[in-house]
Amino acid sequence: MSHPAGDFNHDGVYNIVDLTDAIARVFSGGAGPFCQDEADSNGDAVFNIVDVTFNISRIFAGGAAPVCGTTGN
Numbered sequence: 329m330s331h332p333a334g335d336f337n338h339d340g341v342y343n344i345v346d347l348t349d350a351i352a353r354v355f356s357g358g359a360g361p362f363c364q365d366e367a368d369s370n371g372d373a374v375f376n377i378v379d380v381t382f383n384i385s386r387i388f389a390g391g392a393a394p395v396c397g398t399t400g401n
């Protein structure tokens with residue numbers, strides 16, 4: 329199964345669950361992503377709050393699609 333960029337929970341689909349899991353990780357110490365590259369929605373080689381805001385923009389406002397991460401993990 330291929331995994332799209334932004335697929336934080338590694339279930340093969342990029343959707344609101346990935347956003348909620350990313351929020352849980354950033355704000356309340358939730359489980360980390362299966363793959364850093366998949367969680368790195370904006371492709372800047374770091375998973376952080378910027379990826380959360382990127383996902384909010386994409387899911388709720390038709391923002392840019394996630395890009396393949398480059399963390400090497």
Ligand SMILES: [Ca+2]
Nearest residue numbers: 335337339341
């Ligand atoms: Ca997912």
Ligand SMILES: [Ca+2]
Nearest residue numbers: 368370372374
């Ligand atoms: Ca990022």
